[in-house]
Amino acid sequence: MIDLLAIAAHPDDVEQTCGGTMLRMADAGYRTGIIDLTAGDMGTRGTSETRIEESHAAAKILKVTHRENLHFPDARLENSMAGRMTLAHRIRELRPRTVILPYWQGRHPDHYRASEIGYEACFLAGLRKIDQYTEPHRPYKIVYSSIYANVTPSFVVDITQYFEKRMESLLAYKSQYSGGTDLFPEESEIRERLSSVARFYGNLIGVRYGEPYVVKEAMRIDDIMNMPVRSI
Ligand SMILES: [Zn+2]
Numbered sequence: 001m002i003d004l005l006a007i008a009a010h011p012d013d014v015e016q017t018c019g020g021t022m023l024r025m026a027d028a029g030y031r032t033g034i035i036d037l038t039a040g041d042m043g044t045r046g047t048s049e050t051r052i053e054e055s056h057a058a059a060k061i062l063k064v065t066h067r068e069n070l071h072f073p074d075a076r077l078e079n080s081m082a083g084r085m086t087l088a089h090r091i092r093e094l095r096p097r098t099v100i101l102p103y104w105q106g107r108h109p110d111h112y113r114a115s116e117i118g119y120e121a122c123f124l125a126g127l128r129k130i131d132q133y134t135e136p137h138r139p140y141k142i143v144y145s146s147i148y149a150n151v152t153p154s155f156v157v158d159i160t161q162y163f164e165k166r167m168e169s170l171l172a173y174k175s176q177y178s179g180g181t182d183l184f185p186e187e188s189e190i191r192e193r194l195s196s197v198a199r200f201y202g203n204l205i206g207v208r209y210g211e212p213y214v215v216k217e218a219m220r221i222d223d224i225m226n227m228p229v230r231s232i
Pocket of ligand 1: 013111
C-alpha cells in the first residue's frame with residue numbers, strides 16, 4: 001500500500017520530471033512508489049539490467065518505498081489490453097490515492113502512450129468485475145507532470161529544498177549520464193539544463209525551483225484570503 005504512485009515510461013523519467021515532488025511527499029510522511037513501464041532496452045547506452053539496477057539506486061535516493069519495472073517494450077510502447085490490465089492489477093495492489101502520470105502530449109510516443117495507459121489502468125482498477133481476487137481501487141486524483149510540455153501548469157510544487165537530491169538521483173544512472181573518462185562536461189550540461197527548467201517553473205510561484213503539473217479538473221479553493229503566489 002502506498003499513498004503516491006508515479007507511473008513513467010522509462011527508468012529516469014521520474015528523476016527528470018517529478019522526483020522533487022516524490023522526495024517532498026516522502027519527507028512529509030507519505031509512502032511513495034514508482035512503476036516504470038519499460039526498462040529502456042532500446043537506449044543506446046547500457047543494458048536494461050543495468051538501468052534497472054540504477055533505478056533501484058535512484059529509488060533509495062528518492063526515498064520511495066516501492067519501485068518496479070513492468071518490462072513493456074521500450075520505444076514501441078503500445079496501449080494494449082494486456083498492458084492496461086497488468087498495470088491495473090498493480091494499482092489494485094498498491095492502492096495509491098494520488099497518481100502522477102506524464103503529460104498526455106509530447107515528442108516521445110512512449111511518454112504520451114504511458115499517460116494514456118496510466119489513465120485507462122486507473123479507471124480499470126476501479127471496476128470490481130475485472131478480476132475476483134483483488135479488491136477494486138480507483139485512485140482519487142491524477143496529476144500530469146508537465147515539465148516538458150509547453151503548457152501553463154495548473155499548479156507548481158516548490159522543490160527548492162529537494163533539487164540537489166533529485167539531481168543526485170538522476171546521476172545514479174551512471175550508464176546514461178557519465179561519458180566514461182570525461183564525465184564532467186556532460187554532468188554540468190545536464191545540471192544546467194535541469195536547473196534552468198526548474199528555475200523557470202519555480203519563478204512562476206516565487207520560489208527558486210519548482211515542478212509543474214496539470215490537472216483536468218478545476219482546483220478548489222475554500223479561502224481566497226489565503227492563496228499563495230503574489231499577483232502584482
Ligand atoms: Zn522517457
